[in-house]
Amino acid sequence: MSIKNIKEEILKSKKIGLSFHTSPDGDAIGSVLSLLKALRRIGKEAYIISRDVIPDNLSFLSLSEEIDGNTLEPDSNTDLVIVMDCGNVERISANLDKYSGKIINIDHHLSNEEYGFINYVDPTAAATAEISYLLIKELGIDFNKKTPLEIDIAKAIYTSLITDTGSFRHSNVTKRTHIIASELIELGIDNSKIHSNLFDNRDFNKIKLMGYVLSNLELALENKVAVMQIPKNILEEFDLVNSDTSDIISIGLGIKGVEVALLLKDSEKGIKISLRSKSDVDVRKVAECYGGGGHTKAAGALQKDVDLECAKSNLLKALKEEMKL
Ligand SMILES: [Mn+2]
Structure with a gap:
């Protein structure tokens, strides 16, 4: 399945729920929040399904307040649920027992159980947000515009890259990881501030x-x-x-x-x-x-x-x- 297939499904759907793995980390949250922003930008009704509450050090991200632990299952009329950064159904931070619509599974875990109707699993992606970035571009978001919207999306993706790569030091980092990071910095995000928000912020x-x-x-x-x-x-x-x-x-x-x-x-x-x-x-x-x-x-x-x-x-x-x- 390609990114284009995912785009087609998104365009066809009326109401989209987004979720991730329980105890979401920076990648889970950055992937979902960046996509949420992009979906609303293209006029889609989209929302977060999560039994988890946003961790303190990620609350600087735009729309993070919507990860409040209050929406546990898909709302009525939801015809698409996109789960990001989650390898198996048991770990999803949402109750999908009564949900009978489509699930798209976007992930980079090698052990992914392919539980979706579409499964886009790329173990060479250092973070799920690398896939999120490609998808958001495919949806038509123009990062050259540099408005607050693109910058908020960029911040979320950069957060994912940093948290899933140990600040670019793990062996999962590829040329693509750095290319994406450089494009995000080109946009004007404050990369050092993001790092500080994430790591110089401990209790x-x-x-x-x-x-x-x-x-x-x-x-x-x-x-x-x-x-x-x-x-x-x-x-x-x-x-x-x-x-x-x-x-x-x-x-x-x-x-x-x-x-x-x-x-x-x-x-x-x-x-x-x-x-x-x-x-x-x-x-x-x-x-x-x-x-x-x-x-x-x-x-x-x-x-x-x-x-x-x-x-x-x-x-x-x-x-x-x-x-x-
Ligand atoms: Mn991840």
Whole structure:
């Protein structure tokens, strides 16, 4: 399926709902908000379906206030739902049980389950917003115009690129990523300000939590794996039970000699696992052992009905095999 097919479906539809994966990150949100703006520009009735609320550090984006957690399922008359940056149906931040219209699935996760009527999955895209950008251009938005509309769209896409590439340092970055980024900067976005909004904006308690995690950091499997853990009582102590902690994991990966970083977080639903790799260890395969997924260098999963200790030993066992140690 091509971008043109998606455009045709959009033009045919009357009312469009947009959604993404639960606990949406910068890419999920940037992809959806940029497309939302473009759809309204071309006169389409479009809205956000999300059980999640916009994270604080992304609330500088235009239309972000519409991600308020109040629209959980498609409104009546919705004939198209576009889901972005979400690999499987269970992870969609929307309840589509009663919805019988069309779904378009736009994503870059290799593990995507192709649950849509149209599936546009490009694992070579560093961020789903790369696809969003191509689609928005196809819809006729002229970025040379440089009005506030194009700049707002550009900001959202740039945010996605930065957050999904670790500020252009991960191996998923391609020539196209930089070409798109350069076009967005050409438009006049303040790239340094966007970076600051995203990363120099942390809650004091979050930094204290990082301190806790770092002082309990361990190395395993010939010192090639950094293991970090967040027990539930610590999250409660810092009042961070529902906050995003995925950024903590990159600190573990910064250790000399470490190839894989693991973060285990005790949550209501079970032990949430994040995995990052800076070598050729495919952490997605390990996440898949526990029903998770993601990318080869960044993946996640959930282990139910186990405690932190047990989840950790399960994971290290699977990693040991994958790393052939
Ligand atoms: Mn993404």
